[in-house]
Amino acid sequence: MPKVRKPDLVVIGAGPAGLGAALAAHEAGLRDVMLIERDVELGGILPQCIHDGFGSMVFEETLTGPQYAQRFIDRVERTDIEVKLNTMVLDLRPDRSLTAVNSRDGILEIKPRAVVLAMGCRERTRHQILIPGYRPAGVICAGAAQRDINIEGLMPGRRVVILGSGDIGLIMARRFTLEGAEVEGVYEIMDHPGGLTRNLVQCLHDYDIPLHLSHTVTFIHGRKRVEAVTVSRVDENLKPLPGTERLVPCDTLVLSVGLIPENELSRRAGVALDPVTGGPVVDERMETSVEGIFACGNVMNVFDLVDYVTHTAEMAGRAAAEYVLQGRRRGKVTLRVRPGRNVRFVVPQLLRGDGEGAFFYFRVRRPERAVRARLVTGGVPLAGKKARMVRPPEMVRLKADPEMLAEAVSRGDLGVEVVPEVEGAEGHG
Amino acid sequence: MKAGRKTRPRGKLDPRLPTSARAVVVGAGIIGCAIAREITRYLPDVVVLDKENDVACGASKANNAEVHSGIGEDAGTLKQKLNVRGNRMYDEFVAGLGVDFRRQGLLIVVTPRSVPPEVAEKMGPEELDELLRVKIPEGIVAYGKAAGIEGLRILNREEVLAREPNVTPEAVSGVFDPHYGLVCPYKLTIALAEHAVINGARVILNTEVTGIRVEDGEVRGVITNRGEIATGLVINAAGVFADEVAEMAGAGGFRIHPRKGATLLFDRQVTSEYVRSSVALFRMPGMKKERSKGGGAMPTVEGNLQLGPTAVEVEDKYDTSISAEEIEEIFERFHYLLPNFPKEAVISAFSGVRAPTYEEDFVIEASERVRGFVNVAGIQSPGLASAPAIVEMVMGFLHELGIPREPRPDFDPIRPTTPRFAELDDRERDSLIRKDPRWGNIVCRCEYVTEAEVLAAIHSLVPATDMDGVKRRTRTGMGRCQGGFCGHRVAAILARELGIPVTEVTKSGGGSPLYLGENKEFLQPGRSGHA
Numbered sequence: 001m002p003k004v005r006k007p008d009l010v011v012i013g014a015g016p017a018g019l020g021a022a023l024a025a026h027e028a029g030l031r032d033v034m035l036i037e038r039d040v041e042l043g044g045i046l047p048q049c050i051h052d053g054f055g056s057m058v059f060e061e062t063l064t065g066p067q068y069a070q071r072f073i074d075r076v077e078r079t080d081i082e083v084k085l086n087t088m089v090l091d092l093r094p095d096r097s098l099t100a101v102n103s104r105d106g107i108l109e110i111k112p113r114a115v116v117l118a119m120g121c122r123e124r125t126r127h128q129i130l131i132p133g134y135r136p137a138g139v140i141c142a143g144a145a146q147r148d149i150n151i152e153g154l155m156p157g158r159r160v161v162i163l164g165s166g167d168i169g170l171i172m173a174r175r176f177t178l179e180g181a182e183v184e185g186v187y188e189i190m191d192h193p194g195g196l197t198r199n200l201v202q203c204l205h206d207y208d209i210p211l212h213l214s215h216t217v218t219f220i221h222g223r224k225r226v227e228a229v230t231v232s233r234v235d236e237n238l239k240p241l242p243g244t245e246r247l248v249p250c251d252t253l254v255l256s257v258g259l260i261p262e263n264e265l266s267r268r269a270g271v272a273l274d275p276v277t278g279g280p281v282v283d284e285r286m287e288t289s290v291e292g293i294f295a296c297g298n299v300m301n302v303f304d305l306v307d308y309v310t311h312t313a314e315m316a317g318r319a320a321a322e323y324v325l326q327g328r329r330r331g332k333v334t335l336r337v338r339p340g341r342n343v344r345f346v347v348p349q350l351l352r353g354d355g356e357g358a359f360f361y362f363r364v365r366r367p368e369r370a371v372r373a374r375l376v377t378g379g380v381p382l383a384g385k386k387a388r389m390v391r392p393p394e395m396v397r398l399k400a401d402p403e404m405l406a407e408a409v410s411r412g413d414l415g416v417e418v419v420p421e422v423e424g425a426e427g428h429g
Numbered sequence: 430m431k432a433g434r435k436t437r438p439r440g441k442l443d444p445r446l447p448t449s450a451r452a453v454v455v456g457a458g459i460i461g462c463a464i465a466r467e468i469t470r471y472l473p474d475v476v477v478l479d480k481e482n483d484v485a486c487g488a489s490k491a492n493n494a495e496v497h498s499g500i501g502e503d504a505g506t507l508k509q510k511l512n513v514r515g516n517r518m519y520d521e522f523v524a525g526l527g528v529d530f531r532r533q534g535l536l537i538v539v540t541p542r543s544v545p546p547e548v549a550e551k552m553g554p555e556e557l558d559e560l561l562r563v564k565i566p567e568g569i570v571a572y573g574k575a576a577g578i579e580g581l582r583i584l585n586r587e588e589v590l591a592r593e594p595n596v597t598p599e600a601v602s603g604v605f606d607p608h609y610g611l612v613c614p615y616k617l618t619i620a621l622a623e624h625a626v627i628n629g630a631r632v633i634l635n636t637e638v639t640g641i642r643v644e645d646g647e648v649r650g651v652i653t654n655r656g657e658i659a660t661g662l663v664i665n666a667a668g669v670f671a672d673e674v675a676e677m678a679g680a681g682g683f684r685i686h687p688r689k690g691a692t693l694l695f696d697r698q699v700t701s702e703y704v705r706s707s708v709a710l711f712r713m714p715g716m717k718k719e720r721s722k723g724g725g726a727m728p729t730v731e732g733n734l735q736l737g738p739t740a741v742e743v744e745d746k747y748d749t750s751i752s753a754e755e756i757e758e759i760f761e762r763f764h765y766l767l768p769n770f771p772k773e774a775v776i777s778a779f780s781g782v783r784a785p786t787y788e789e790d791f792v793i794e795a796s797e798r799v800r801g802f803v804n805v806a807g808i809q810s811p812g813l814a815s816a817p818a819i820v821e822m823v824m825g826f827l828h829e830l831g832i833p834r835e836p837r838p839d840f841d842p843i844r845p846t847t848p849r850f851a852e853l854d855d856r857e858r859d860s861l862i863r864k865d866p867r868w869g870n871i872v873c874r875c876e877y878v879t880e881a882e883v884l885a886a887i888h889s890l891v892p893a894t895d896m897d898g899v900k901r902r903t904r905t906g907m908g909r910c911q912g913g914f915c916g917h918r919v920a921a922i923l924a925r926e927l928g929i930p931v932t933e934v935t936k937s938g939g940g941s942p943l944y945l946g947e948n949k950e951f952l953q954p955g956r957s958g959h960a
Contacts, residue, residue, distance in 0.1 A: 155948060264909075
């Protein structure tokens with residue numbers, strides 16, 4: 001077997017997160033950067049996202065997924081970043097050494113000085129939500145269906161029912177329709193939609209596709225290929241209500257029922273994971289619990305916007321470069337960021353307070369109108385912004401400058417909370 | 430060569446229906462394939478027929494993979510006798526097949542819920558404790574001894590929890606049965622079929638038996654939807670359809686009433702070692718809700734936790750659905766036995782249909798009415814465990830009916846296997862890739878399956894012709910993403926190797942296409958689209 005390769009940095013995954021991290025690290029002065037991608041091309045999921053709406057923050061214009069990816073791919077191609085396509089990382093160990101494989105090199109033993117985890121996420125399947133019924137062909141996750149249509153040019157369905165109103169589900173409702181399939185409806189178990197408002201309007205409303213809230217699929221019919229699904233209304237505990245069943249003939253059930261960060265390698269490396277986000281616990285520099293291993297993008301939590309993925313990736317790439325070039329010893333964790341009122345989780349979860357500013361990303365627990373999202377320390381607001389409406393699918397980002405973080409560190413507390421705008425200054429329980 | 434569309438040979442299977450054979454086995458499940466393999470030890474001229482497009486398409490692909498010891502069977506039944514014997518024969522049965530078999534053992538857990546409440550209420554606390562701690566375990570051991578199962582060990586509470594830390598702390602005592610084993614039932618069936626083919630058997634799929642020709646009280650042939658095979662020996666191993674096949678010959682007299690069983694399967698990265706052995710809650714006789722084996726928690730050969738199966742009587746022999754009630758029942762049942770089992774790590778659920786008779790025992794007999802017709806029916810759990818002993822019993826009849834008793838000198842005891850990338854060390858992996866780069870192309874990222882393995886499955890002796898066939902042979906799509914990432918890759922390889930358009934690739938044979946057309950194909954002017 002070949003001798004061990006020792007690059008400065010290995011970035012695992014070349015979607016928007018990996019591309020952004022590798023470029024940022026390279027620009028920060030790292031010269032020996034290896035970008036490993038298991039698929040046949042760079043860009044991750046973006047090449048199949050042919051709709052627009054990408055990049056309004058990063059590029060201040062809206063691009064399609066392939067366009068967004070191409071801007072990074074072009075930049076990577078102008079560097080000496082070593083790109084390994086069709087290459088699968090098989091193992092990652094706590095000492096940051098890793099084993100990868102491809103057809104040309106065989107088994108690759110790599111011992112980089114730093115690692116960025118950028119493996120992205122995968123789709124939740126029908127069995128993870130335990131839909132009863134048969135197991136015929138024609139039950140497909142929305143992202144896989146998107147790939148079939150947009151990359152392979154193949155139609156996985158003709159009469160389609162969509163379960164889940166996450167963004168990919170909504171976008172696929174429109175995509176199937178444009179390609180001549182018939183979308184009977186989108187069913188959502190929650191009493192509020194799972195996707196961005198703009199997608200509800202542009203993908204469902206504009207095409208007269210009904211959205212059935214508080215409904216779920218309770219049986220999949222068809223032994224060989226889907227023949228129908230039973231849909232039922234659910235109660236406030238999300239339990240199907242007997243007597244509300246309706247048989248919907250269809251040949252395809254498309255699932256958009258959630259994304260799961262892909263952290264199998266993180267686990268192997270002993271990286272601590274957050275049970276709420278499903279991704280690594282990171283500090284404000286995107287460093288995980290294992291020194292020299294950083295994380296960014298959807299591997300740490302599933303973002304709603306690719307722009308945020310890029311932002312975290314650039315932070316992780318810069319921090320990894322600094323780690324390698326300056327041999328920086330990280331400070332102790334001083335704070336665990338506290339999710340407060342109507343906040344489900346916050347990333348980064350940890351604050352070391354090494355003297356720089358940071359961005360905090362969070363999701364709310366429930367929709368709420370006329371609110372203020374804010375950072376607080378010991379009950380005192382540090383920074384915040386107004387929002388006409390917050391909804392669980394839409395992440396909120398708050399910026400903290402170094403002085404604010406210094407204050408939080410000195411008070412020993414940093415919380416993120418959402419409060420009604422009118423009584424924004426008051427305390428609450 | 431004739432003009433016209435060129436079709437590629439699909440593996441080495443002979444798709445033509447032979448005109449005659451010394452013996453015909455109806456049904457390519459575990460039992461049919463095991464019998465066929467055994468016959469080839471004595472003569473090569475045996476045919477296995479199945480109406481499905483692959484072997485192991487019935488209960489053989491959807492059971493809990495357990496090789497029971499016989500401890501769960503009723504005393505004095507044929508089932509118990511064959512189960513105890515079959516278990517002992519297993520190492521020899523799988524030798525040379527290249528199929529993993531290991532004995533993980535069974536832990537029978539005794540808790541206060543092992544006794545019906547109405548019985549417990551009548552007892553004083555000391556008496557109940559004595560029952561749970563001493564009398565029940567001793568009773569189990571004695572019951573095993575009477576059935577010929579030696580080596581059962583009584584464990585106290587601490588030993589139970591030390592062996593299986595995830596078991597309920599309400600455990601009072603337990604019995605460990607070291608004989609229980611695990612084997613992948615469809616891989617074993619495929620291996621047996623291939624081993625039979627190596628030794629001369631022909632496995633003919635997509636062929637439905639529609640009649641048995643009987644003249645003068647003797648079997649003369651098997652009639653199928655594709656023609657007739659002349660034969661003097663028919664072995665009916667048709668699973669849930671065994672009663673119908675027996676009736677065709679006039680050799681029936683039993684009825685199969687289908688009973689399905691659902692099992693939940695968990696991500697092995699989360700659940701490997703969650704239970705080390707099979708674990709079952711002991712219930713006093715009469716408490717069992719299920720008629721088939723009670724089910725339990727057990728690992729698979731690969732290390733996934735599985736919970737189940739349920740037992741639900743159904744009308745339809747094809748009913749492999751899973752109901753919401755069954756899912757709830759499994760969750761409830763195992764919430765007690767394994768209070769912390771990782772509900773969120775379910776990656777798959779499957780259901781199989783058992784083939785019991787109303788007598789609930791195996792029906793293994795050479796028909797007295799029709800000479801040359803052998804029934805191997807009513808085979809439900811522990812059919813997998815009993816298979817070697819069932820085969821032995823059937824061979825007794827077949828020798829009487831003319832299969833030679835002398836083994837062939839040219840019988841090949843070894844079935845060659847394809848290595849599994851996931852199981853190799855890095856040096857072995859590297860050297861395979863040097864020889865054939867397709868060993869370095871990972872198709873399924875969850876289970877680390879390479880293109881080379883997929884190709885081997887498609888070009889094997891009993892070839893995979895659809896997605897599920899590739900999946901059963903290689904584990905593509907069996908991981909946590911359930912084929913979300915690798916599905917299109919496997920479909921493309923199947924299309925390429927079979928020489929068909931990808932729109933003709935199926936999940937599980939005819940009527941189960943993955944794709945219904947190409948983009949724009951369904952567009953109609955003036956309808957939807959707004960474009």
